[in-house]
Amino acid sequence: MKKLFIYLTFAAAALSMQSCLHDNEDTFDMSAAERIDMAVAEAKALLVSADNGWKLEYYLGSKYSYGGYNYLVKFGSDGKARVAAEIAASDAVSQSAWDITKDQGPVLTFNTYNEFLHELTQPYQDAVDGYEGDYEFIIMKTTPDTIYLEGKKWHNAMIMTRNASDLVWKDYLDKIAEVKDNFIYLYKANIGGSEVKFNMNADKQVSITDAADAELATAQFIFTTAGIKFREPVTVNGVTFDRMNYNANTTDIRQSTLVTENGTATLEGNVPATFQLFDEIGGSYRLTANGRSATVTLEGEKTWSGKAFKMKGLIKNEKDEDVDMVIQYDPVYGQMQILPQYLGTHEEMNVPVYALAWAIDPAVGSGSISTNSKNGIKLIWNQNQAAPAYTFEPMSAGFLTNSFILYWRTEDDGDVPEDWKTTLSGDYRLAYLTSLTKL
Helix, strand or coil: CHHHHHHHHHHHHHHHHHHHHHHHHHHCCCCHHHHHHHHHHHHHHHHHCCCCCEEEEEEECHHHCCEEEEEEEEECCCCEEEEEECCCCCCCCEEEECEEEECCCEEEECCCCCHHHHHHHCCECCECCCCCCCCEEEEEEECCCEEEEEECCCCCEEEEEECCCCCCHHHHHHHHHHHHHCCCCEEEEEECCEEEEEEECCCCEEEEEECCCCEEEEEEEEECCCEEEEEEEEEECCEEEEEEEEECCCCCHHHCEEEECCCCCEEEECCCCCCCCHHHCCEEEEEEECCEEEEEEEEEEEECCEEEEEEEEEEECCCCCEEEEEEEEECCCCEEEECCEEEEEECCCCEEEEEEEEEEECCCCEEEEECCHHHCEEEEECCCCCCCEEEEEECECCECCCEEEEEEECCCCEECCCCCEECCCCCCEECCEEEEEEC
16 A cells, blocks of 8 residues: 555656646747747736726835825826826826836836926935936736836835726825825824834834834835825734724814724824924914014915925015025924025026024124034924914024024135025024014
8 A cells, every 4th residue: 555655656746747847838938038028018908908097106215215105097008108196286197108118027117208207206406316216117026906016226116006997086186185184193002012102204204112212113104095004014012004094183183093904003193282283384473583573474385295384574685576485394293494495596696595504602693504404493382372473492402503694605605695685684694583473
């Protein structure tokens, strides 16, 4: 009986080897070039087959450093792609050419300029790689409803999923914007019997720490119509989750929560008492500095990369034209910040003019200036909804910014623009900022 079992085992192995050899003959009866051609054709057919397009979870930055953004893409058989995105108005569509090219395998490329994709690859003066975006994607794997991609330059893994036929693009993007606009980024929770903190930021990075601030995990996320989705499942104290539903508290945003989709954990808002929503801030204010006051207006401006206020009525250029100063909004702490910034160009001198951070020593009446964005000023809200007012504090303990100065620079030198003025001082100085009070 034992000998018969051995014979049968060898017979099965022989049959199995014959089968494998036969499969190999079928697989490799085409050349490598022919196999790539077939993969390209199959990828094109799959992309075009989605009548309502695909949702692309698009991750920016080396090692996902700028987080995830939602894109909707419809691939036409005419070689044109229609693209909508979280970074644009919800009803905006950018059209460009698309193709599948051949490399080591099929590569999806947007080979003419697409505003919503190529914009993220453009270099800036202080960032030669821009937002480190991709417009060419290696197709790693496909199923009928899912395509797994890798950015060709930055190598971020991304996923495209087939849209439901009844998904309305504008409605979908509007729902994401609604979650994003009212989102808070700091939370605490009890998970697995221990207290943990979730510290998120506007670049959609998450640091999860214990009560003593020791790091337990890091992750990246993307907004969804219900809340957020982590790029990969996250495990904290033995509890694993990848999606969380956001419950915005319309009475007090600080009491908003994030709940895991499976209900295993609830994150409670952990923002400071001085947190304010962006939409609560704009309006007319009295700005006080060095014993003088001026009326200014804060006008809100939202872009895909952040939120800010244009402070109007403070600065005039050499032509006596109004120049806006920008106040940044930090969505993590719900706080305004004034940072060193470019203001415009002095036309006669043909040089850029900046507002630079200025740390004046009151004992001597002078001090140091800085272009470093870490050396700005943060505005601290008095927590009075009826009569909002703000005081100013330096952002860095190493550089005690209490003022700003208008300054022009060339490659070799710098000086003050004598003919640019602030309404507070009548010259280029904005010294000893004291308070900002809503009128």
